[in-house]
Amino acid sequence: MIRIGIVYMATGYYCRFWKEFYISCETFFCIDAEKGYEVFTDSIELLKMNIPNVSFHAIKDKGWIINVSSKSDFICSISERLRQNYDYIYYLNGNFRCLKSIYSTEILPEEQNGYFAALSFQHNRYKSPNEYHYDRNKNSHAYIPFGKGKRYYQASFYGGRTDELLKFSEWSRNMINKDISNGIIARYQDESYLNCYLQDSEPLVLSDAYGYSDFTHYQGEYKAELINKNQYLGTSLLHARSLLPVSQVKLQGNLGDQMFGFAFYCYLKKFWRDGQRKTILSLLPEGRRTTDSLYGVFPIDITDDIKIVEQQCKNLPEKKIIKVTEKFSSVFYQVEDFNAPVVVFDGKWQCYQYAEACEDELRESFQFSLTHLSEQSKEILNKIRSCKCSVSVHVPANTADSYNILLQKIISDNYFERAMEQMRISLQCEPIFFFFRDECPVEELWEELFLISQCKHHIITNNSFSWWGAWLGKNTEKLVIAPKNWSFWKDTPDLLPTEWIKLPINIDKKQLNNIIGQQILKSQVTENIGLYNGKMGYVLFFFHCARFLNNIWYEEYAEELLSEIYEGIHWDLSISFSSGLCGIGWGIEYLVHHGFVAGCTDDILSELDKKVMEIDIRRIEDKSLEHGLKGITCYVSSRISSPRDIVSTLPFDPSYLNELKEACLRLNIKMTQLTSINDILKGIKTYYMKLHKGAPLWCELYCVIDKIEKM
Missing domain, CATH: 1.50.10 (Glycosyltransferase)
Known part of the structure; x- marks a missing residue:
């Protein structure tokens, strides 16, 4: 008798399907074969069960999208067991239910099918392959270009001979892991990889009769169905379960503040490198690119991030969103794992540790386009580059912020005089000072940041724009002098890199x-x-x-x-x-x-x-x-x-x-x-x-x- 293994996943609220699924399969599915079930679950109740032909395997529930993306990994983890116990392996979706007898001869693929079978809905046959929901992201390993592909296969029911199923699972696992390491989630997760794998093959096509779904408008008789999850679990509950866990960093403030936000974003991406949570950037409050914003100055594209935010937060209950507000300014935040589908980080996150942890990525992202550099800036740039010992001195112009105006009046010019004298003492060559005051038009502000970064050494003031100008400087032996008292309102212990010289501010x-x-x-x-x-x-x-x-x-x-x-x-x-x-x-x-x-x-x-x-x-x-x-x-x-x-x-x-x-x-x-x-x-x-x-x-x-x- 043929031995058929059934791979099944039951996590979170989807565990509700298990009992009905098992009874229906035992009654109707492959009634002429010996069946065994390999169930991956996080349910303590299921893991305690003792059913003769069922093996339960413990996994963590990381949200449905991550779970299904890990499906191939789960299958590969028990590959030896599958080879020893089964001739054929099928994956059946959580909401699959058998209604009438299905014989193994109906679904077993042959040599001409590459010993592989997959469900494909009939309504897709009336569409051009260019209309199929293939993954069109060229950077994804599930990519299928326009003009390619024959059918669209559903990942709710597929399988084949054990060796062929394991071969696909190993390929899929490797491709998914590569994409996740690059921050890429395929359009329809594991289903996109299934279609990519089968695009040039001729698998045995399982019709709607083996997986009827009410949205396909199939009119024929059917032996199995895919239960409507919206009706069974509830729309809002299903939406929360199917989300790709997301961390959103909300940018705020001026260009320098936004750059700190981007550094924190890069740090979070590095923290969740295993793909458990996708990190995205938010739009600025005004929702547009400007010549003094992060998106206007640097080649950073967040179009896909915007789509993800809209998709994730649509109809999502407020209690499913965790909001993390920065409690202490410029104090390093120890990131932790979260169970919520959406975590929103709100703050300025001005800590040097985030920048240092992602230095290579930041320097690659913060590239200035010099094609639009003004003639005046080009002249200044030539002077800076001709100096052996150039020093930028950033003195912000007066702003509407009464606190900053107050500070400028009280510290007078004493800080800058002492900082310049410190430079003369510390450097072995005579410094040439270049003064910058933020008084250029907004559309030329990026040029000033670029010119500051081109100097070999830096005297900065308590201002994020000034901070980044110095940090972006490429001189490995640069000296940076900064105010020790960055803020009179709060302590900022993790703002200034340890090697920077902190000069106390004397009050006039x-x-x-x-x-x-x-x-x-x-x-x-x-x-x-x-x-x-x-x-x-x-x-x-x-x-x-x-x-x-x-x-x-x-x-x-x-x-x-x-x-x-x-x-x-x-x-x-x-x-x-x-x-x-x-x-x-x-x-x-x-x-x-x-x-x-x-x-x-x-x-x-x-x-x-x-x-x-x-x-x-x-x-x-x-x-x-x-x-x-x-x-x-x-x-x-x-x-x-x-x-x-x-x-x-x-x-x-x-x-x-x-x-x-x-x-x-x-x-x-x-x-x-x-x-x-x-x-x-x-x-x-x-x-x-x-x-x-x-x-x-x-x-x-x-x-x-x-x-x-x-x-």
Whole structure:
């Protein structure tokens, strides 16, 4: 009796098909042969089963597309077992079901068929092969050019003599692995390779009668069917299971920021080199190529990536998408495996480790097209190349970013003078300095980046454009001098390569005092007494300036402003944190808590506490810090954490605190203790960023002062 082996895959939700599949095949499939089943599954329940003619093999569920792409690999892994136990091997799809008796003589191929058989739907016979869904990607090993091919074969039912089936499986495994290593997934995964393998062959054609499907409109009798997976499993569930796992890197910012995003993209591709997850780039927010964007400057094409994003996210439930937001700027992120079909990475990812790990690929991708180089740039390029010791000095032009303007004013020219002197000392030849200021038209910005990279050594500023100009320099012995304090708002431990020289930035206190004087003038004309853009914010700022500069006059002025706030408070004022009572109360609590002023806040804020408790927090739907529940929670948390005598009672009654806790749970707000001014300043900056405005200058300046204090 002929021995026939049936290869079957049951992973994830497709395990639901197994019981019905097995019963139908035992009853109707090759009833004149001895059958055995080789089942690849991730189901613990199936792996525990003991069925005489079934062998279960454990695999990991990596998503349906990766699973079916690994089908040939699975078959090859048990090749010796298949040769010893079976004369013929057939692969049957998970949704295959036998309905009537099928004899082995109906499906066994002969010598003229190359001992191979495959299902081919009849409706394709009325089409030209040029209309078939062959893989037309010339870089794919499943590629079939137009004008080639005879039929379109379905990978849901195919097989043949054991040696012939294993020969195909080995070829398919090798081709798939080569494509995956190059980041290529064939159009219809294993089915595309099956068609490529059979394009010049004459296999035994299995008609619709052996795999009826309701979408083919076949009118004849049939002995087996392919169950409609959409109806059986549900459309959304099936869509999530059939996705090719994707990691999407969202680009943001200017050209330099986008280049960092591309480096992170290359790093992820390297991490998932085994093809478990395809890494793609997103479009820029404006969705177009510009002369100052990554796609406009470099020959990088993401057309296929866009199609994949659209396909993957269509009808995909939100819970199936994992969003990874960069928590700490310029801190190396340890990538981990994810089970979700789509993972979106959102951040700037400005770490030198990503660039160094993919240096060859980045240098190949970041190639400048010099055919459009202007005559002026060509002249500068010739001068740079004629110098034995050229040094680029990048001094960004003024921008609309108040924080960067502030930094430029405070650090003055002192940093660049010291950096240039350091270059003269470190280099064995007399340096020739070339200054770049980002003042060229946008369409010529790439030329400046190119010219910077052509210099032998570099003095850069705290700017991603500047960073890449230096990094792209090809001089293996280059010296790069960069500001040690890249950002006054946050630490950036993994931004600068270890071999770069980090030069501390000295603060010009005269300039700082001038800017503080400007803030005094602004504070005198504002009528707003709130925290975000009013007198309470200025009070916090001037108290910190007084402490930092040891200036008693700033302290006295802060006290005067605080008195004006006390006089200006009225109970019709809003309860909001940004411009109302909660923000003012939080500011007073902060000042006392940190020793700027003396007093008992339980006495000072007792009336304000009562006013806050009058608000029905059970009906609040706004969860924001500025105007909603988070702001109230911030104030209440600061009051509860205020140092007080043990026997003193809390300023809020237990029933109110319970209602606040329930309201926070309802709106998913954590009742954390927010006494750090840095937490609040981050909230202020985020608020104004959403409004597409710069934060108040006192807020930006405080960040600078706070950072200097910690140096």
